[in-house]
Amino acid sequence: MKAILFLAGGVLAVFLFLFLVRKYVATPENILFYSVSSEKDLSVASRSVTRKLGEKGIPSSVIEENAEYVEILTCNAEELSQILIKAPFFALLIPCKVLLHKEEGKTRAVMVKEPLFIRYYSKTLDEREIRKIIETFHRVRIALGEAMR
Secondary structure, three states: OHHHHHHHHHHHHHHHHHHHHHHHHOOHHHHHEEEEEEOOOHHHHHHHHHHHHHHOOOOEEEEEEOOOEEEEEEOOOOOOHHHHHHOHHHHHOOOEEEEEEEEOOEEEEEEEOOHHHHHHOOOOOOHHHHHHHHHHHHHHHHHHHHHOO
């Protein structure tokens, strides 16, 4: 009887663990998007992000700004144009977009994660081109993290 109760408790613990992982860790938002939050006001965060991107040598421009969100266009499409010729689908990622928006009293910066797309198109692109995309997105994520502190 103790063995059955122990087994039932173990099964229940596994299901609880899987539920928590799916609810809080492996959400579609966490899988598809990189995000960082800050206590900064939306307009202050926007200026901070564009300044930090500029310091990192990443071109950026605000393409839409209102009271609820700021959309920033970044990355250099010309620099990555050969990749776009080989894999036109990457035009959805390049140039990169960063969205700053209000959420639960904080400002949140969000951008798409590129590894899923790279994995899908890895046969189309060579190692140098894949590295270039990864480095570009990595530099943008570093700038976001630093700007949102």
